[in-house]
Structures are given as structure tokens and as C-alpha cells.
Amino acid sequence: MSLSKSASADGTTLTIQIKGKFDFNLVQSFRQAYAGINDTTVRVVVDLRETDYMDSSALGMLLNMKKTLGTSVNAIHISNCQPQLKKILQISRFDKKFDID
Amino acid sequence: MMRVLVVDDQPINCTLLKVMLEQQGYNILLAGNGVEALALLEKEAIDIVLLDVLMPIMDGYETAARIKKLSSDVYLPIIFITALEEKGSFERCLAVGGDDFINKPFDKAILSAKIKAHSRTRQLSLKAHEQNKLLEYHYNQTEREHEIVEHIFNNALENQYAFTENIDFHLSPASMFNGDMCLVAQSPIGSLYCMLGDFTGHGLAAAVGALPASRVFYTMVGKGMAVSDIANEVNTVLAKLLPGHMFCAANIIELSSSGKSISAWLGGLPDAYLINQQGDVLKTLESQHMALGILETDEFERELIHFEVDPSMRLVLSTDGIIETTNEYDDYFGEQRFIEVLASKAQISSNEVIKHVTNFAHGTKQQDDLSLVLFNCLAVPAPKKEIESYSPLPFNFSLSLNSTQIKQTDPVLEIVDVITRVGGLKAHRSNIFLLLSEAYNNALDHGVLGLDSDIKNQEDGFMEYYQQREVALEKLTGAMIIVDMRYCPETLCVYFTICDSGNGFSADNNNGHSLTREHGRGLSLLEEIAEQVSYNASGNQIEMCYRLTSLQA
Numbered sequence: 001m002s003l004s005k006s007a008s009a010d011g012t013t014l015t016i017q018i019k020g021k022f023d024f025n026l027v028q029s030f031r032q033a034y035a036g037i038n039d040t041t042v043r044v045v046v047d048l049r050e051t052d053y054m055d056s057s058a059l060g061m062l063l064n065m066k067k068t069l070g071t072s073v074n075a076i077h078i079s080n081c082q083p084q085l086k087k088i089l090q091i092s093r094f095d096k097k098f099d100i101d
Numbered sequence: 102m103m104r105v106l107v108v109d110d111q112p113i114n115c116t117l118l119k120v121m122l123e124q125q126g127y128n129i130l131l132a133g134n135g136v137e138a139l140a141l142l143e144k145e146a147i148d149i150v151l152l153d154v155l156m157p158i159m160d161g162y163e164t165a166a167r168i169k170k171l172s173s174d175v176y177l178p179i180i181f182i183t184a185l186e187e188k189g190s191f192e193r194c195l196a197v198g199g200d201d202f203i204n205k206p207f208d209k210a211i212l213s214a215k216i217k218a219h220s221r222t223r224q225l226s227l228k229a230h231e232q233n234k235l236l237e238y239h240y241n242q243t244e245r246e247h248e249i250v251e252h253i254f255n256n257a258l259e260n261q262y263a264f265t266e267n268i269d270f271h272l273s274p275a276s277m278f279n280g281d282m283c284l285v286a287q288s289p290i291g292s293l294y295c296m297l298g299d300f301t302g303h304g305l306a307a308a309v310g311a312l313p314a315s316r317v318f319y320t321m322v323g324k325g326m327a328v329s330d331i332a333n334e335v336n337t338v339l340a341k342l343l344p345g346h347m348f349c350a351a352n353i354i355e356l357s358s359s360g361k362s363i364s365a366w367l368g369g370l371p372d373a374y375l376i377n378q379q380g381d382v383l384k385t386l387e388s389q390h391m392a393l394g395i396l397e398t399d400e401f402e403r404e405l406i407h408f409e410v411d412p413s414m415r416l417v418l419s420t421d422g423i424i425e426t427t428n429e430y431d432d433y434f435g436e437q438r439f440i441e442v443l444a445s446k447a448q449i450s451s452n453e454v455i456k457h458v459t460n461f462a463h464g465t466k467q468q469d470d471l472s473l474v475l476f477n478c479l480a481v482p483a484p485k486k487e488i489e490s491y492s493p494l495p496f497n498f499s500l501s502l503n504s505t506q507i508k509q510t511d512p513v514l515e516i517v518d519v520i521t522r523v524g525g526l527k528a529h530r531s532n533i534f535l536l537l538s539e540a541y542n543n544a545l546d547h548g549v550l551g552l553d554s555d556i557k558n559q560e561d562g563f564m565e566y567y568q569q570r571e572v573a574l575e576k577l578t579g580a581m582i583i584v585d586m587r588y589c590p591e592t593l594c595v596y597f598t599i600c601d602s603g604n605g606f607s608a609d610n611n612n613g614h615s616l617t618r619e620h621g622r623g624l625s626l627l628e629e630i631a632e633q634v635s636y637n638a639s640g641n642q643i644e645m646c647y648r649l650t651s652l653q654a
Binding site: 006007008009010013015017021023024025027028031043045047049050052053054055056057059060061064077079080081082083084085087088091092101 | 288289290292325326327329357359361362389403404405406407483511514517529530531532534535538539542557563564567622623625626629630
């Protein structure tokens with residue numbers, strides 16, 4: 001379980017990548033990952049390509065991020081979800097608030 | 102020592118020539134007619150033949166023709182012995198393969214000069230023949246080695262030709278081996294990766310780097326790694342393996358399986374273009390980084406660019422061979438022409454673009470490998486997964502955790518790891534994790550620790566909630582959580598029972614469990630993922646049934 005973040009070359013996209021398990025253990029580091037977001041950032045990507053597990057606490061963390069960032073970014077993408085995680089996001093109607101890819 | 106064969110039916114001529122030539126240090130063999138001469142040539146090494154024209158049994162003309170046929174590889178000079186009155190036959194002597202004439206009566210100086218001249222040519226020819234043989238040997242050896250290497254390359258660059266819907270590419274190497282490479286692969290979650298690389302130079306030396314680079318690429322795509330991680334790893338491997346002056350300019354891109362977004366690492370190749378179906382450039386993507394194999398791992402730049410795409414868009418990747426192609430006036434093909442060609446026809450193919458480039462070169466020798474990738478931004482069908490068969494054995498797992506164990510561990514993932522060892526359950530690990538995590542954390546947070554989920558709804562409540570949780574967990578004593586799982590091969594279901602030592606809830610005591618409230622996202626998730634969820638009367642036990650066949654739905 002780990003979290004890493006990176007900015008795109010042009011500084012407009014912040015990518016937060018989560019490996020392994022996305023649950024309440026990440027509550028601190030996930031919040032820190034987007035806390036100091038730049039003015040130039042217009043897009044946040046939560047990349048779940050290496051995320052095998054998530055539960056409702058992860059959903060809460062994502063909603064919290066959405067609330068905190070508000071309109072300061074144009075979009076929050078949740079990308080590269082494995083099928084079962086995608087289904088969890090769909091069941092929770094996250095596709096209404098996030099761009100799920 | 103040069104060996105001269107004298108062929109004459111007149112013993113007097115034979116003797117004369119033998120004496121004269123032996124004085125000059127030549128080794129002499131004698132034959133009385135063509136048949137004898139040919140027999141000698143079969144078994145003796147001869148350097149020069151002196152041949153009389155008129156002889157019994159086989160005359161000089163026929164003999165000369167046969168000798169030339171025998172010694173086709175190396176020059177074997179034939180000097181005809183002629184009388185002046187035979188001048189008319191000179192032409193015929195040359196036609197059958199004669200190289201020179203010596204007139205009777207013999208002039209010692211002329212004879213000596215002619216033999217010397219022809220033996221020099223003979224020696225040169227022998228030497229050339231030796232070298233040819235050596236060359237042929239090396240050539241064959243190289244050919245064989247190339248064949249082996251080519252075989253390895255073909256196998257290494259395995260599925261270049263899959264995904265033809267998405268990828269239309271053209272590679273034309275300047276020599277047998279391509280210093281450019283185009284790698285294509287799909288990750289387990291369905292996103293499509295393409296790497297176009299151009300190693301320094303061309304030919305075999307340039308191509309060798311393709312082997313380690315492709316291994317890294319395929320392995321990492323197989324694990325669904327991010328483009329930045331792949332670029333970083335290929336860089337590390339190439340920096341370690343390649344000599345200092347060699348590197349690999351490359352673009353690595355990933356199209357999400359929905360076909361909606363692209364991530365790209367661009368290092369050292371010419372501009373990439375995002376074009377529409379008509380070929381108009383929508384976006385120019387400049388190289389962001391140094392080529393792969395130059396920087397040390399700790400100074401490597403991983404930054405990607407991201408952009409949204411739709412099915413009408415195509416991404417154009419190329420190596421510098423295209424824009425640097427020159428024509429007979431030494432003009433470059435250049436970016437402007439390249440952009441014009443892309444827009445010269447709707448949905449232009451890679452072969453059509455390359456045709457424009459080679460027409461422009463107009464027969465000028467190809468200097469570098471020409472490579473072009475046209476990447477259609479279409480959704481990619483996910484790869485078919487092999488389905489592991491379900492175990493026929495009825496496994497049963499159970500564990501009860503005391504306060505110390507509850508405090509010190511976060512047991513859910515470990516339990517999931519154990520239960521998914523049962524054949525067929527691995528494919529369900531995310532769902533099983535979710536069910537266990539929700540049920541366990543509910544039992545712990547609300548059953549055992551007595552936390553109130555409402556905190557989460559307050560301003561900054563999320564963090565507050567987990568801080569309270571930590572404090573409560575610290576103080577925990579005398580608690581217990583029991584987790585029980587049963588896999589049933591007949592019904593293909595997994596049954597979970599999680600019960601805790603907490604107070605549970607009742608209709609009039611509503612401040613414990615969140616399960617009864619409308620709050621829980623967790624609860625609605627459980628009910629969607631599990632086939633059935635139920636609670637006992639005292640509210641401290643949850644039972645769930647998860648149907649394994651639900652995944653196909």
C-alpha cells in the first residue's frame with residue numbers, strides 16, 4: 001500500500017497513484033497529496049491502475065477531495081480502474097461527480 | 102616455385118623448352134598431347150601451360166577449351182606455341198581461351214619475359230582467390246549469425262501486428278536490422294500502450310538495444326504499470342547496458358481502455374501530432390525530455406503529458422528518418438511537408454505517407470530508418486482473462502481476534518490473502534475485500550469502539566473521525582471480533598459471519614451501529630455486492646452471502 005503523486009510536464013495535471021489498498025490508512029497522505037495543489041493545476045487524476053482493493057472509506061476520501069478542491073480544478077478523473085473497483089464506483093453513483101475512465 | 106606444363110608432340114621442342122625454363126628456376130612437366138596434358142592437370146598443380154596447336158589425339162584448340170573449363174576459379178595462363186606461318190590461327194587460339202603466343206623458333210628473352218608476366222598475373226589471381234574464399238567464409242558466417250539474430254528479434258518484438266484497429270505503423274529499416282522499434286501491448290485492465298523508439302545510428306549495432314528495452318516494456322505493460330514507470334525502467338536498463346554514445350529517442354504512450362485519454366512520455370523524437378480524420382493538426386506535442394539511456398536513474402525526468410481524446414482523433418508518432426529524408430537537391434522532407442502529407446487525404450494510411458516520403462527522395466539512397474505510427478484513439482476491447490476453475494473442496498476459515506490483536510493489526514487484507522488461495526477466488530479478491538472490510542470496520546468502529554458515523558458529516562469530520570478512532574482503539578480492552586467464512590463448492594457461494602463483542606443496537610438504542618441508518622455508503626455497497634445481507638436481533642452480528650457467479654453478470 002502506498003501513494004505517490006506527480007505533476008504533468010506542463011503542470012496542469014496532478015496525478016495521484018495508489019498502489020495496493022485504498023482505505024482509511026491513507027486518509028492522511030491522500031489529503032496531503034492534494035492539499036498544496038498549484039494554481040496551474042486544472043485536472044486531478046486518481047490513477048487506480050495498481051489499486052487492487054478499496055472500500056467505502058476510500059469513497060469518503062474521494063468525496064472529501066471533491067469538496068475541498070471545489071471549483072479550483074476543472075475535473076477529477078478516476079482512471080484505470082479494475083472492473084470490480086469500477087463497479088463499486090458505479091454502484092455508489094460516483095460517475096455523476098467524477099470522470100471515471 | 103612456379104610449375105610450367107609443356108604440351109608438344111615434338112620431343113625436340115619439349116626438350117628445348119624444358120632446358121631453357123629450368124635454367125630460370127621453373128619446374129617443368131611434359132605432355133605429348135592434349136589427353137596427357139588434361140590427365141596431368143587433374144593430379145598436378147600447374148601454374149602456366151605452354152600448348153602446341155597441332156598434335157595427334159587431341160589438338161591445342163580442344164585442349165585449351167577444356168583446360169579453361171577445369172580452372173574457372175583461378176586464372177591459368179595458356180600460351181600457345183605457334184609458328185609464324187600459322188598467323189591465321191591466332192584468332193582461333195584466343196577464342197578457345199589462349200592468353201598469349203610464343204613463336205618458334207624460341208627466343209629465350211621473349212619466352213622468359215612472357216612467362217614472368219603471366220606467372221605474376223597467376224599469383225595475383227591465386228591471392229585474390231584465397232581472399233575470396235576467406236571473404237565467402239566470413240560472409241556465410243555473418244549471414245548465419247544475422248539469421249539467428251533476426252529470429253531472436255522477431256520473437257522479441259512479438260505482438261507488433263496485433264491491435265490493427267488502433268495501430269497502423271510502418272517501419273522501413275535502412276539496413277537489414279532496424280534501429281527503430283515499434284512495440285505494442287495491452288495491460289490487464291485493457292489500456293493500450295505503444296512505444297516508438299529510435300536508437301542511435303542504424304543496423305545491428307543500433308538494433309541490439311531493442312532486446313532489453315522490449316523485455317522491460319512487455320513485462321511492465323503486463324503488470325499495467327504507468328507510462329512514467331515504464332520510461333524510468335527502460336532508461337535505467339539502457340543506461341546500464343548501452344555504451345556512452347548510444348541512446349534511444351522514444352515516445353511511450355498509453356491510451357485508456359475507454360479510448361478517452363492518453364498519457365505520454367516524449368523523449369527526443371520529432372514532434373508528435375494529434376490530428377483529426379482529415380489530417381489537420383489539432384495539437385503539436387513537443388518532446389519533453391532527453392532520450393532514454395542517457396540520464397542516471399536519480400536524475401531521470403518522469404513527467405508525462407495527459408490529454409483527452411475521442412474516436413475521431415489520431416496520434417502521429419515518427420522518428421527523424423522521415424523529416425530528415427533528403428532529395429537529389431539535398432532538400433529535407435521537413436515538418437511542413439510532413440504536415441501537408443498528413444492532410445493530403447482523409448484517414449491516410451502509414452504506407453501512403455511513406456510513399457510520399459520515398460517519392461520525394463526520388464531514388465536517393467535511404468540514410469536512416471523510416472518509422473511512422475498512426476494511432477487511432479478508439480476504445481480497446483479488454484483482453485480475455487483465463488478463468489481459474491473453482492475448487493471442489495468445502496473450505497472453512499474462522500478466526501477470533503482479541504483486543505491486542507485488534508489494536509496491532511489491520512487484518513482484512515491478510516484474511517483476504519488467505520481465503521483467495523482457494524481455487525477460483527482470486528478473481529473475486531476486490532469484492533471479498535470490500536465485503537470483509539466494510540463488515541469488519543463496522544464491527545470495530547461502531548460495535549466495539551462505539552464511534553458515531555455522524556462525525557464524518559461535519560466540517561473536517563472525516564479526519565476527526567479517524568483521530569477519535571485511533572484514541573478509542575488505544576484504550577480498547579476486553580473486546581473480541583470473530584470472523585467466519587465458509588466456501589461452498591455446490592452453491593458456488595462464500596458465506597461470511599462477522600460478530601463483535603459490542604453492545605449491538607436495538608430499536609430504542611440508536612447510537613451504536615450505523616448499519617440501521619441511512620448513512621452508510623458501506624451498507625449500500627454491501628447489499629449490491631453480496632447476494633444477501635442480514636443482521637441478528639441484537640445487532641452485533643452480520644451475515645453475508647456472496648455468489649461467485651455474480652462476476653459474469
